[in-house]
Amino acid sequence: MSIKNLLENWSSYRRGSEGGGHHNYEHRWTMSINLDQCTGCNACSTACYAENNLAVVGKERFERGQAMHWMRIERYWDQPEEEEYPSSGASFVPMMCQQCGSAPCEPVCPVAATYHTPDGLNAQVYNRCIGSRYCGVNCPFRVRYFNFYSYYEDAWPEPLNQQLNPDLSVRDKGVMEKCTFCVQRIRVAKDEAAMDNRKVKDGDVVPACVQTCPTSAITFGDALDPESEVSKMWESQQVKRHTYKQKKKDPNLRGYRIFEEMNVEPSVMYMERIRDEKV
Amino acid sequence: MAIKETIDESIKWAEINADVLRSLETPRKAYWVTLAICVIMLFCGIAAETYQYNVGMGTAHLSNPHYWDMYLSSFVFWIGMSHSGTLLSAILLITQSNWRKPIYRFAEAMTTFSLLTAAIFPLVHLGRVWNVYWALPYVSDRGLWPSFTSALLWDTFAIITYLCASVLFLFVGMIPDMAICRDSATGWRKKLYRILSAGWTGTDKQWRNFRQAYLLMACFLIPLAVSVHSIVSTDFAASLNPGMHITSFPPYFVAGALFSGCAGIMTLFIMLRYLLNFEQYMTLEIFEKVCKLTFVIAMVWSYLNLIEFASVWYGHDLPNKEVLIFKATGPYSPIFWTMIFCGSVLPFTLAFKKLRRNLKLMMAVSLLINLGMFAERWMIIAPSLSLAFEPHQWAVLWPSIVQWGIVFGSFGWFGFLILIFVKIVPSVSMYEVKELVYHHRRELFHWDDKFILGIHSIDLQHKKLVRLVNELHFAVSYKRGRELLEKTLHDLSSYIDLHLDYEEKLLIDSGYPDFDKHKKGHDLFREKISSFVDRHNIGDETVQHELLEFLKGWLTHHIQGEDAHYVAHIDESEHKDEN
Numbered sequence: 001m002s003i004k005n006l007l008e009n010w011s012s013y014r015r016g017s018e019g020g021g022h023h024n025y026e027h028r029w030t031m032s033i034n035l036d037q038c039t040g041c042n043a044c045s046t047a048c049y050a051e052n053n054l055a056v057v058g059k060e061r062f063e064r065g066q067a068m069h070w071m072r073i074e075r076y077w078d079q080p081e082e083e084e085y086p087s088s089g090a091s092f093v094p095m096m097c098q099q100c101g102s103a104p105c106e107p108v109c110p111v112a113a114t115y116h117t118p119d120g121l122n123a124q125v126y127n128r129c130i131g132s133r134y135c136g137v138n139c140p141f142r143v144r145y146f147n148f149y150s151y152y153e154d155a156w157p158e159p160l161n162q163q164l165n166p167d168l169s170v171r172d173k174g175v176m177e178k179c180t181f182c183v184q185r186i187r188v189a190k191d192e193a194a195m196d197n198r199k200v201k202d203g204d205v206v207p208a209c210v211q212t213c214p215t216s217a218i219t220f221g222d223a224l225d226p227e228s229e230v231s232k233m234w235e236s237q238q239v240k241r242h243t244y245k246q247k248k249k250d251p252n253l254r255g256y257r258i259f260e261e262m263n264v265e266p267s268v269m270y271m272e273r274i275r276d277e278k279v
Numbered sequence: 280m281a282i283k284e285t286i287d288e289s290i291k292w293a294e295i296n297a298d299v300l301r302s303l304e305t306p307r308k309a310y311w312v313t314l315a316i317c318v319i320m321l322f323c324g325i326a327a328e329t330y331q332y333n334v335g336m337g338t339a340h341l342s343n344p345h346y347w348d349m350y351l352s353s354f355v356f357w358i359g360m361s362h363s364g365t366l367l368s369a370i371l372l373i374t375q376s377n378w379r380k381p382i383y384r385f386a387e388a389m390t391t392f393s394l395l396t397a398a399i400f401p402l403v404h405l406g407r408v409w410n411v412y413w414a415l416p417y418v419s420d421r422g423l424w425p426s427f428t429s430a431l432l433w434d435t436f437a438i439i440t441y442l443c444a445s446v447l448f449l450f451v452g453m454i455p456d457m458a459i460c461r462d463s464a465t466g467w468r469k470k471l472y473r474i475l476s477a478g479w480t481g482t483d484k485q486w487r488n489f490r491q492a493y494l495l496m497a498c499f500l501i502p503l504a505v506s507v508h509s510i511v512s513t514d515f516a517a518s519l520n521p522g523m524h525i526t527s528f529p530p531y532f533v534a535g536a537l538f539s540g541c542a543g544i545m546t547l548f549i550m551l552r553y554l555l556n557f558e559q560y561m562t563l564e565i566f567e568k569v570c571k572l573t574f575v576i577a578m579v580w581s582y583l584n585l586i587e588f589a590s591v592w593y594g595h596d597l598p599n600k601e602v603l604i605f606k607a608t609g610p611y612s613p614i615f616w617t618m619i620f621c622g623s624v625l626p627f628t629l630a631f632k633k634l635r636r637n638l639k640l641m642m643a644v645s646l647l648i649n650l651g652m653f654a655e656r657w658m659i660i661a662p663s664l665s666l667a668f669e670p671h672q673w674a675v676l677w678p679s680i681v682q683w684g685i686v687f688g689s690f691g692w693f694g695f696l697i698l699i700f701v702k703i704v705p706s707v708s709m710y711e712v713k714e715l716v717y718h719h720r721r722e723l724f725h726w727d728d729k730f731i732l733g734i735h736s737i738d739l740q741h742k743k744l745v746r747l748v749n750e751l752h753f754a755v756s757y758k759r760g761r762e763l764l765e766k767t768l769h770d771l772s773s774y775i776d777l778h779l780d781y782e783e784k785l786l787i788d789s790g791y792p793d794f795d796k797h798k799k800g801h802d803l804f805r806e807k808i809s810s811f812v813d814r815h816n817i818g819d820e821t822v823q824h825e826l827l828e829f830l831k832g833w834l835t836h837h838i839q840g841e842d843a844h845y846v847a848h849i850d851e852s853e854h855k856d857e858n
Contacts, residue, residue, distance in 0.1 A: 065342030065674050074671040095671065104519055110435070111413045112426035128423070130413055131336070131406015133346035134431055137664065138518045142344050142672040146406065148337030173335040174406025259668060262519065 027200065028120040028267070029181050030223040031210075032233040033094055035273040036254075037217035038073075040092035044209035044218065045071045048096075050163070051182060051208035053170045055151030066148045070179040071096040071209050091273050094209070094218070097122065097143045097179035098258070101241070101265030105135035105144065113176070120223075120267060121181055131174040140259050144178045147171050181220070182207035202228040223267075239269050286381070286562055286712070288720050295560075295712055299705045300463055302555040306702065310554045317694035324688010327681045328403055336406055340679035344664045344672045350404035351514070352656035353686045356539065357397035357693070358438070358511050359532070359652065363540025364390025364445065365504040368452070369497035377718065378568045380711035381560045384456075385551055385701065386544050387449045392696040393543075394442045396689050401434070403685055430513045437510040441503055448496045454479050454489065455710040471703075508533045515659060521598035522606070522663035527590075531583045538580045538622070539652040541573040545645035547697070549638050551706055560707045563636060570629045570641065573648070577626035584623070598668060606662045610675050614654045615662075621651020723752035724831050730838050732846045737785070740778045741838055747771045748830050755823045764823075772812055779805065782842075791848050797841055804833060 048054065048071040057067050075090040103122045106114050113128035114135055136144040150173040156164065164170060167184040171177055182205075189204040202221050210218045221230035223241070234240075237255025238248040244263040246256070254272040331338050341348055367386040371379040379386075402408050414425050414435050425432050458479035461472035479485060509529035516528040525531075548569065552561040591603045606615045628634045628644055635641065665675050700706070719725075724745050731738050751767045754760075779801045786794050807829065814822040 061337065064337075064340060065345065065672075065676060066337050067343075072671070076670070093671075095669075107426070107428035108430065108518065109426055110429040110431040111410075112423070128413070129407065130410045132404070132431055133341075133406070134429065134514075134518075136343065136346040137520065140519060140668040142667065142669045145343060146336070146341075146346065148341065149335035174408075176406075262668075 025118055025120060025224060027225075028223040029099065029186065029205075030120075030221060030230050030234070031181070031268045032219040032230050032237075032255075032271065033268060034217045034219075034271045035091065035093060036271065037215040038092045038094060038273075039215060040073050040075065040090065041214065042073050043212045043214060044094055045069055045073055047208040047212035048179070051165055052180075053164050053168060055155035057149075057151065057155075061148075068145050068147075068151070068177075070143075070145065070177070072143075093258075093270070095141060095143060095258075096209070096268075097181075098141055098264070098266035098268045099179075099181060101267065102263060104138045104140065104262075104264055108134040108138045110134065119186065121183060121186075122178075123180070123183070124177055126169060126171055126175045126177065129175045131176065133176065135176055140262055140264065144176055147173045147175050147177065149173055233271075234269055237269065237271060241265065286560060286716055286719070288716060290559075290716055292713055295709055295716075296459055296463070298557075298559060299707050299709050299712075300460065302557065302707070303460070303702055303705060307554065307556075310698065313550075313554065313694070314698050317691045317698060320691025321688050321695055322691075323684050324686075324691060327684030327688065331403075331681050331685070332408065336404075338679060339682040339685075340676055341682075342674070342676050344667055344669075344674060345661065345676045347404070347660050347664065348676075349657060349678050349682050349686050350400050352653070352660050353689055354397050354400035354404070355511055355514075355532070355656045355659075356653050357393045357400070357689065358508060359536035359539045359656070360543050360649075361390045361393035361397065361441070361445070361540070362504055362508065362533070362536035363393070363543045364388070364449075365500055366537055366540055367544060368448065369500045369504070372494070372497045373501070376568075377715055378565045380715045381562075381707050382544070382548060382565060382569075383711070384452070384704070384708045385547055385697070385706040386540075387445070387452065388697060388700050388704070388706070389540075389543055389547060390445045391442070391449055392693055392700070394438065394445060395696060396693045398438065398442070399689055399692065401431075430510070430517045433510045434514060437507040441507045444496070444500055444503055448493075448500055450475075451489075451492060451496065452708070453704055455481070456705050456708060459709055460705065505533055508536045515663075520663045520667050521596070522602035522666075523659065524599075525587060527583060527587055531580075531587065534576065534580045534583050535652060535655060538573070538576045539649050541569065541576055542645045542648035542652070544569055545573060545641060546649070549642045549645070551701060555701060555706065557707055560712055566638075566641075567632070567635050570635045573645075574626050574629040577622065577629070577648075581623040584619075598666075602663055602666050605666050606658055609662065609665075611658060611662050611665075615658050618651045618654040618658055621647045622655060625651070721753050722749045723827060724748050724834070732838070732842060734846060734849055737782065737842070740781065741834075744771075744774060744778060744834065747774055748827065748834070751823075752827055755827065768812070768815065772808060775808060776805075785849065786845060789849050791845050793844065797845070800837070800841055804837075807833075 049056065049069070052070060054068045054070060061067065072095055074093040074095050076093065077086060077089055078091060099120065099122050101116075101120070103114075103116065106116060106122065109129075110132055111128055111130055113125045113130070115123055115125070117123045131146070133146055136142070136146060152170045152172070165184075167188070185207060186205050189200055193200045193204065200222070202225060205220065207218075207220055210220045219230045219233055221228035223231055223234065225231060234255070237253050238250065239246055239255040239257065242265065244261050244265075246260070254274070255269050256272060257266045257269055260266065339348070339350075364383070364387040367379050368383045368390075371383070402411060405411055413423075414432060416424055425435075453475065454477055457472050457476035458481065461469060461476045464472050509532065512528040512532035515523040516525060518524060545566075548561055548566060552558060588603060591599045594600070606612070625644055625647055628640070666673055726742060726745050730741060730745075732741075747767070747770055751764075751771055754763045754767045783794075783798060783801065786797060791797070808826075811822055811826045811829070815826075
């Protein structure tokens with residue numbers, strides 16, 4: 001690239017892809033999760049296990065924190081004295097990789113095994129990962145999972161191994177992994193659209209968690225498509241991208257992004273649970 | 280053998296050679312026991328790593344959120360230990376501190392071997408060790424380069440550079456000693472030393488080149504050492520975790536490194552002195568200086584700790600505050616308080632002369648200090664990861680026996696390398712000890728702390744007087760020719776006049792009551808000196824030695840006697856002026 005080119009387009013390069021800079025994004029995959037509709041049933045988590053070849057690690061390893069649940073349901077009790085803690089009164093937050101626009105996990109990998117795709121996804125390249133786990137340390141959401149063992153050796157004894165999804169790999173030990181917004185389904189949808197010579201429509205791509213949720217709490221789509229359901233949701237909640245502090249006209253709107261103030265630019269919006277009184 | 284104060288001035292060069300070369304021969308029983316222990320520890324480490332390599336990192340009880348634990352903290356600990364050699368070899372070379380001369384060889388070896396031990400940990404802590412070379416910037420067929428935004432990669436470059444520079448520094452410093460070994464060795468050892476001594480014959484030109492090269496490398500190594508540990512600290516400072524994302528980490532880590540390096544020198548000093556019978560050379564005077572240095576650095580480290588705590592305490596950053604409280608009161612608190620005790624309280628034993636001279640106590644103190652520093656590195660990682668931003672992932676997890684085993688094994692590896700080294704390379708630098716003795720011998724008048732009065736200008740002048748007396752002694756005793764003698768005598772007498780006039784003016788200005796008596800003493804001195812000079816000018820050869828003896832005696836008594844009397848008065852008058 002020439003100096004002239006660099007100087008002319010400096011402001012656009014400096015803002016980079018996220019600030020509306022020079023990258024031409026085809027899609028910008030985004031999610032919206034309605035915490036009021038979430039019942040904490042864990043169906044999304046189970047679907048994720050099935051879709052992405054995640055190993056069930058067993059009770060001992062789970063308790064030690066070595067589980068592989070890319071999508072996890074977090075339970076919080078904000079009024080433990082009121083309800084019959086812990087059997088009821090929990091609020092649920094489905095937490096998975098937020099596909100941050102300014103992902104803190106990306107610059108710290110020594111071998112560049114994680115990068116940002118033109119789709120707006122944070123991609124993990126299993127083949128390149130040498131397992132230094134710096135990305136896991138630097139993720140504020142702690143949604144990165146490490147293959148601490150060769151789970152494939154005993155997680156799927158015959159005939160369970162026949163239900164593995166052939167659309168993606170089974171990872172060996174020593175490699176970092178995380179939610180990919182079911183990138184394998186995104187690729188299939190894009191390929192089919194290309195074959196039919198059309199654009200990807202809203203509803204073509206359905207990640208496993210979205211597909212399974214019984215209350216339709218999760219909405220997924222392309223933020224660059226103004227007609228998509230998820231775009232309309234973000235609009236209605238007045239949650240804007242490319243900012244770390246939302247300024248809303250209506251203070252009663254429930255939409256927010258987690259750890260937004262850290263300026264990581266998450267792609268997932270949560271809508272707060274409606275409660276009887278103020279928290 | 281009784282504990283020696285200073286190296287015997289009358290020692291012969293051949294004796295130094297013989298003593299040090301003897302350390303390379305068959306060792307005493309204690310050496311074999313220590314070596315056996317180190318090898319056993321090393322095997323524990325190898326066994327643990329083999330198990331972890333085959334089964335997976337999960338055996339170390341790492342988890343989400345504890346992605347890093349003792350492997351990284353041991354890595355930082357050993358890099359820190361490597362600053363010992365740089366401090367003693369390079370920094371003290373630049374400050375011309377001669378007491379480093381008998382001991383810098385093993386300190387420099389410590390640097391190299393600490394780095395080699397630290398190099399184990401990036402291998403051990405990687406999930407896919409067999410691909411570690413991807414972190415090196417080589418031209419791959421896929422056009423892939425490592426990510427230059429990552430602090431772990433900066434580590435790679437920094438440590439490789441530091442290792443190469445340290446090995447070179449160690450090797451070059453050894454060359455004259457390797458020549459001595461070559462000349463007295465036989466068989467395969469002779470071949471080895473011939474290679475290592477690189478054709479050294481001790482000519483003037485070689486010595487000049489050697490001195491230049493060594494000094495240049497020392498100047499290069501000092502900023503390198505500071506930068507290496509600063510870069511290692513950015514592993515943590517560049518992450519976003521509360522308790523790790525702290526601006527003062529680079530100087531804090533460098534101070535901690537110098538601290539643990541000094542404590543390491545103390546430990547090895549006592550060990551090698553015993554194992555290799557070096558009581559003659561590794562004297563108590565030198566050990567005391569090392570202890571004092573350790574104490575000063577302990578205070579620097581404690582101060583940096585304090586400002587880190589203070590800035591967290593009065594800052595508005597809630598996660599950081601929570602992590603600090605968690606460190607002090609949570610499940611990690613015994614380790615945290617061990618760190619505080621061993622790092623800030625225990626070093627006060629180094630401030631007392633009586634305790635410093637108790638070598639058994641000092642061995643324990645130095646080991647405990649390093650225990651504290653290890654705890655410090657661990658407490659930077661584990662509590663921060665336990666209590667990071669995401670509340671669902673707050674968890675405390677202790678390392679498994681596999682992790683302990685590998686860390687344990689690293690100490691064995693380090694000990695093993697050092698013990699093998701001291702049998703191949705003389706761990707006391709023979710040529711430097713000879714230099715030290717030679718310079719000491721040259722001095723008629725040894726400047727001591729007891730001559731310091733506390734008035735800066737007077738002390739400087741007294742120091743210069745002593746130096747001029749020593750120069751005259753050198754010119755006389757070593758028969759350096761008439762010209763030098765005349766010049767030195769002239770310098771000395773004119774400086775004496777300058778000093779006496781200055782002192783008298785100072786006393787008049789401050790209104791010293793006993794001024795007349797003091798001036799009488801000065802006048803007598805002036806008379807004596809001029810009579811000596813007159814006798815010299817008419818060709819009296821015997822006057823030189825008389826003059827030197829007279830000067831030595833007079834200065835000693837006058838400084839500690841009459842000059843000491845006016846110190847209190849000058850201090851008072853200065854305070855009156857201020858008010």
